[in-house]
Amino acid sequence: MSHHYLHFNSVSFTYPDGTKALSEVxxxxxxxxxxxxxxxxxxxxxxxxxxxxxxxxxQSGSIDLGGLKITPSTIAEVRRTLGFVFQDADxxxxxxxxFEDVAFGPANLGVEEPELTPLVMNTLNRxxxxxxxHRPPYHLSGGQKRAAAIATVLASTPSMLVLDEPANxxxxxxxxxxxxxxxxxxxxxxxxxxDLDLVLDLCHRVVVLHEGKVAAVAPPMTVFKNKxxxxxxGLLPPLRMQELPPxxxxxxxxxxxxHEAALHxxxxxx
Amino acid sequence: xxxxxxxxxxxxSFDSFAAxxxxxxxxxxxIILSALCTVxxxxxxxxxxxxxxxxxxxxxxxxxxxxxxxxxxxxKRILPVLPFALxxxxxxxxxxxxxxxxxxxxxxxxGWFTLASITLRALISAATALLLIASVGLLNISRGLAGxxxxxxxxxxxxxxxxxxxxxxEEFQRMERAWRLRSGSRRGRxxxxxxxxxxxxxxxxxxxxxxxxHNAMLARGFSGEVPAGxxxxxxxxxxxxxxxxxxxxxxxxxNLPMLLGTLLTGQPQ
Numbered sequence: 001m002s003h004h005y006l007h008f009n010s011v012s013f014t015y016p017d018g019t020k021a022l023s024e025v026x027x028x029x030x031x032x033x034x035x036x037x038x039x040x041x042x043x044x045x046x047x048x049x050x051x052x053x054x055x056x057x058x059q060s061g062s063i064d065l066g067g068l069k070i071t072p073s074t075i076a077e078v079r080r081t082l083g084f085v086f087q088d089a090d091x092x093x094x095x096x097x098x099f100e101d102v103a104f105g106p107a108n109l110g111v112e113e114p115e116l117t118p119l120v121m122n123t124l125n126r127x128x129x130x131x132x133x134h135r136p137p138y139h140l141s142g143g144q145k146r147a148a149a150i151a152t153v154l155a156s157t158p159s160m161l162v163l164d165e166p167a168n169x170x171x172x173x174x175x176x177x178x179x180x181x182x183x184x185x186x187x188x189x190x191x192x193x194x195d196l197d198l199v200l201d202l203c204h205r206v207v208v209l210h211e212g213k214v215a216a217v218a219p220p221m222t223v224f225k226n227k228x229x230x231x232x233x234g235l236l237p238p239l240r241m242q243e244l245p246p247x248x249x250x251x252x253x254x255x256x257x258x259h260e261a262a263l264h265x266x267x268x269x270x
Numbered sequence: 271x272x273x274x275x276x277x278x279x280x281x282x283s284f285d286s287f288a289a290x291x292x293x294x295x296x297x298x299x300x301i302i303l304s305a306l307c308t309v310x311x312x313x314x315x316x317x318x319x320x321x322x323x324x325x326x327x328x329x330x331x332x333x334x335x336x337x338x339x340x341x342x343x344x345x346k347r348i349l350p351v352l353p354f355a356l357x358x359x360x361x362x363x364x365x366x367x368x369x370x371x372x373x374x375x376x377x378x379x380x381g382w383f384t385l386a387s388i389t390l391r392a393l394i395s396a397a398t399a400l401l402l403i404a405s406v407g408l409l410n411i412s413r414g415l416a417g418x419x420x421x422x423x424x425x426x427x428x429x430x431x432x433x434x435x436x437x438x439x440e441e442f443q444r445m446e447r448a449w450r451l452r453s454g455s456r457r458g459r460x461x462x463x464x465x466x467x468x469x470x471x472x473x474x475x476x477x478x479x480x481x482x483x484h485n486a487m488l489a490r491g492f493s494g495e496v497p498a499g500x501x502x503x504x505x506x507x508x509x510x511x512x513x514x515x516x517x518x519x520x521x522x523x524x525n526l527p528m529l530l531g532t533l534l535t536g537q538p539q
Contacts (some may be wrong), residue, residue, distance in 0.1 A: 085492075
């Protein structure tokens with residue numbers, strides 16, 4: 001297996017309106033590693049992902065992916081290596097059926113029949129949505145759309161996955177399924193998310209961005225235990241690490257309601 | 271859901287019939303070429319011709335039946351064409367000087383035939399175009415066009431235009447829903463001034479969304495051409511289909527009803 005890794009080397013980017021989005025950002029990612037990219041809104045996460053996908057070009061510094069420097073001339077090659085899952089699955093799914101959407105990437109890379117159909121079906125099986133192959137994407141649920149969006153990039157057999165808010169707007173079961181799926185992939189993964197519980201579940205290391213700069217690169221537990229750092233970066237620890245009040249509100253199911261489980265605060269009844 | 275939103279939703283499932291029915295077993299080039307024959311025969315018909323045009327409706331009707339498309343689906347979608355066709359030919363019965371004597375002896379303006387001819391052409395053309403996409407699917411039409419050596423740039427433009435329509439539609443749905451939820455007592459019609467502002471916003475939003483979709487395409491190796499997919503195979507049934515419809519179109523062009531009349535009565539009509 002090639003030693004693919006990602007290397008951000010003093011990358012800076014300023015938007016044409018003068019907004020400095022990234023400043024001297026440096027970090028490395030090793031092959032097979034899952035890195036969480038966290039930070040408050042406006043910290044520079046989206047800009048960083050756009051630079052990685054080649055939608056924006058860094059004004060200074062360099063980004064290497066698998067030993068290949070990302071420049072406008074290498075971007076086609078880079079995109080063969082990179083699977084980018086967008087925040088809004090509706091932006092990612094644009095073909096008439098899920099099958100055609102999943103086939104789009106490999107077909108662009110020159111995969112033709114008779115290899116194309118088995119590749120697509122295999123990918124759909126891996127993501128558990130083979131039964132949705134001939135459904136129009138807009139008829140799918142949020143979780144199914146997300147799984148289809150992931151399938152669309154997996155079909156191009158990338159070495160690295162870049163996921164922007166992979167659990168965004170998913171119900172707990174769908175969120176759990178996506179986490180299990182991502183954990184099952186051997187790809188290097190860069191996951192930008194506000195869902196710190198997901199980051200804690202999945203990632204080996206965390207890159208904390210604050211006002212366009214790297215505030216910390218460390219294992220999730222180390223970062224999330226550092227209250228001072230989190231506060232400085234406008235973040236809160238994952239829900240499961242937050243201390244519950246010793247006598248928090250207690251809930252009980254009110255009997256006699258057959259159609260709706262009515263929950264009332266125990267204290268409110270007193 | 272508002273009427274416009276449900277209309278947009280209806281249009282989204284536009285080419286969902288493509289996977290079903292007997293049409294899916296034919297090469298897309300066959301259907302495109304036979305549709306072209308129908309259109310050519312129609313354009314070749316004279317200004318006030320009605321009898322020449324009527325048999326040509328057989329082509330869209332055949333697509334409708336073979337692709338198993340509900341007739342009401344088609345009726346709902348071609349009816350909006352009617353006002354435009356009527357608008358073009360509405361004054362002809364009064365403007366045209368010529369008259370035609372009907373079998374009962376009554377005389378009517380040739381303009382009525384022109385109006386009927388314009389309406390018929392509009393309806394048959396619209397039905398043929400709609401049913402072509404609905405029964406074959408845009409992706410297969412693109413493959414067919416590529417197989418017919420149509421420039422890739424044109425095909426990509428066609429696909430993008432088709433998809434962009436839905437991008438605008440989706441954005442409109444979201445904005446319209448947001449307005450409806452906050453419109454309070456002003457339910458129903460949207461004030462014109464507000465509609466103009468929303469329209470402006472709609473184009474900005476749909477442009478931004480189209481940009482994101484384009485990025486998603488680029489990220490998956492899109493380089494300006496949508497891949498053609500599986501190679502096409504021309505079979506005997508394609509030849510039979512095309513020869514049949516081309517011949518039929520030629521007969522219609524030569525005034526099929528008159529030919530039939532001559533054949534049946536033995537006297538020139």
